[in-house]
Amino acid sequence: MTTPIIGQVINLLASLLLLIAFAMLSQRRILSLINLFALQGLVLSVSTAVVAYSSSQHHLYYSAALTLILKVLILPSILHRLIRKLNVKWDVETLLNIPITMLLGIVLVIFAFNLAAPISQMASTITKGTLGIAMASVLLSFLMMITRSKAVPQVIGFLAMENGLFFAATSATYGMPMVVELGIALDVLVGMFILGIFFFHIRETFDSLDLQHMEKLKED
């Protein structure tokens, strides 16, 4: 493959990533949300592999494989098991209605692109155009965490944010050092386990996973 085509492929994958982020923002069903998250992981993994091929940075192959295993296979299966055990497959209500959330998302994307434009001009990597997209998907995931009232979608938002950060790292500097990446991967996995345990405790205490109940915990 020649360089321009690779650049096109990367841009295509990046836009897919953004599209998935929007899809997650608008998705009401938890099951589909998990599938979207797995899809996002897959896109991320493929794009990392393509970047690795084009820049011949070998450690990026490892991180692509890591992403594939962790974010496409392990985490979604844990999430699936969790929602089966917690029996929360139904629709989730959002705090803001979906159209307004989408509009806010568009504003965030414009903001992120504006912010990334000068940095992209300075960067010399093949992926320099995608930094704005990476930042936008971080912000969109954050927005998703804010607008969901249930615990499981919030955790998915948190994981999606990590995806965005990872993509930002590959697009700006060809990835982080392997040690840092391994550390983050481990953190995400451990965090997932801890949050899974929290889910059960929250449900036990409040008979629901609705986080609005947690206001009761405030000390007076």
Added chain:
Amino acid sequence: MQSVLPIDLVSIAILCWLALGFLGLALQRKPQLITAFVFPAGAAVALLLAAAALGALSGPDSVAVLPLGLPDLPFHLRLDPLSAFFLLLLGAVSLGISFYSAGYFRTMEGGTLGLLCLEYHVFLASMALVFLADDAYLFMVAWETMALSSYFLVTTDHKVPEIRRAGFLYLLVAHVGAIAILMCFGVMQGGHGDYSFATMRHAHLTPFWASATFLLALFGFGAKAGVLPLHIWLPEAHPAAPSPVSALMSGVMLKTAIYGILRVSFDLLGVQLWWWGTVALALGLATALFGVMFAAVQADMKRLLAYSSIENIGIILAGIGLTITFHTFGKDAIAALSLTATLYHALNHAFMKGLLFLGTGSVFHATGERSLGKLGGLIHRMPIVSILVLVGTLAIAGLPPLNGFVSEWLLLQAFLLSPGLPHPYLNMLIPVAAAALILAAALAAYVMVKFYGVIFLGQPREEKLHEAHDAGLWERLGLTWLALGCVLLGLFPVFVILHIDFVTQGLIGQRLGTSAARTGWLLLTPIHPERASYGPLILFLIIITGVVFTLFAVKKLFHVRLRRGPAWDCGFPEQTSRMQDSADGFGQPIRQIFEIFFGIVREVPSPFDKHPHYHGETRDRLWDVLYLPIARAAEKISVLIGKLQHGRIHLYLMYSFLTLLALLALLAFIR
């Protein structure tokens, strides 16, 4: 074959200590094995460490890089004379304390003992690592390990609320200090981003930043050493801890702070300014006077010793200040004298205070009392402990021919040589400082008379004291070792100085030994034989002859009229032990003279009270003036910040989201 370097031996000793700690944890179910085997083995390791350090003192510097730590950030070790001197101090003193612990903890319950054994040995190993560290990273790791392990040791009896409170106070001050030390290293690396001490030695700091580093180091290490006004944790934590732990903390851990100040100001900082010395000198003397004054009015034997530690740290800090002053004015010969005196005093204090704290441990074990008002007359019940503690008491009171006298005398010689300074104000002020030092030393003697007299002399103040028993074999062994150290350090100062010389040579490029040993090892002549000289062994022989002769004369001439009666009878027809001078009574003159410094709370009963009750308490005024306002301000701010708490996770997320957006926008705007 490659020969074994001292640094390898020291590393092995550290590893052995760690291994012994975990062995103690594993042996929880067999507490008698821990006391009979693990602690004595720890003492053997201490001996190995001391021997290796003694060897390294005269040898060349050796370095090692440990493949531990973070990737690309390995631990650097370095053994130079300064490290070796403090490692020697650690090994020699912990040898005695470990022996003592083997006996002291034998009645302790297994689970607690296992944990205590682990923390004790981790504490020892971390102190050794502090002395050995050659980069800020390892230094801070070891420093924090030391603080945490000693915190857990202090709170061994964590079921008592006061002890938990004391432990918390200690942890708080330790961490405030650690932050200052961290910032000090941060300034010192000078933007290189490399935190090894080797780079710091070559970093060129402007006088402003060098001063900032020095003040941060003084604050941070001062918090650990108990320098005014950061001393408040000391009188709380030392009584709370078990006695061997107090001995270790007071004897060795406070010296890690002294080591830190010396390391930063003489080794790592390339420049020195003369006013640093003046600041350290003034602070040290204020600390010394404050500590000894408060020691005089304490009614708890371990609090008394804790305040006495503050006093001694003050003297050591004053010595450092004097050294910096002389060194910056180019008077390196006198600087070497005062640095030698300072290091000598640090070593002496480790031995004497270790001995005294262990002695209070034996008293506490035998009687279950820490309050001076309920002790007395123990010399009849615990003769061996009494004699050994007497050695420590005389040493810390600064009486010849013991070790406390030598270092204080040397320091005074340095003070009296100050007229050579090319600075008129300093010329006038330093003799005043010398007077303050003498006042502190004299008051220290007063304090020690009180300490020894009230506990061991006179008559027992409580009925149960008649059942007191002397210490066991291990305890006696530990006490004897430390007492022996006090005597030998006092009798052979020239040998000690010849060893300290390697340190002063490294730090200020001048040695004292050539002039000190000019007239042979019998006579100590710090500067010149005509000026001052001191022959401890001769003095000792004179004292011994005098005592023997007097005893003989008394036996020969008065043996007929010798009559045994109750002690301190004073001619009263009927005497009870309640009529003796009490600890409060003994401290009363000092309390009268220095009343403005104390916050005294007293409840005196009326003459007609059927059930009279007296309560007297001496409070630290600094606590009300300095610490309570800080605590109140912190509480107010916390309440304000607490208003942010709604309990709604979405709002919390929104806070961070908006902050992120604002920061990003700011970034875009600035550009």
